[in-house]
Amino acid sequence: MASAFTAPHVTEFLDVDVTRTMELVARSRGAEGYARVNPLAVLSRAMCRALHRTPELNPSLQGEQISVSRRVHLGIATATDRGLMVPVVPDTHALSMGELALRIRVGDSGP
Known part of the structure; x- marks a missing residue:
């Protein structure tokens, strides 16, 4: 409840042409290693690559120190029978499109 009154809240709506x-996605389906590519994988990979290239947009708080990392880990909120879960795929910036699509689809966070 406290955050509802103390933290700024912003809502933004955008129209995006995803043609x-x-x-x-259509070209990738059936290509070697890309059988599971979907729009979520394409957009996730684009976002992760952008964060990797612009690490100042990927900070974290370590104690009282702000740390900037070129490593990008992707978490996607998923509704399950046990409630909302956020599995994390580490080092997504280093994965190919096919690898990322597969890990998102099967929930494999990798080694």
Whole structure:
């Protein structure tokens, strides 16, 4: 409750043309290693690569120190029978599109 009155809240709505994304998904299906590519994988990979290239947008708080890392870990909130879970795929910036799509689909966070 406290955050409802003390933290700023922002809502933004955007219209996005995903025609080229859907064309990439269609071309990728059936290609070696890309059988499971979907729009979520394409957008996730784009976001993770952008964060890797712009580490100042990927800070974390270590005690009282702000730390910036080029490593990018992806968490996707997922509704389960046990409630909302957020499995994390580490080092997503280093994965190919096919690898990321597979890990998102099967919930494999890797080694």
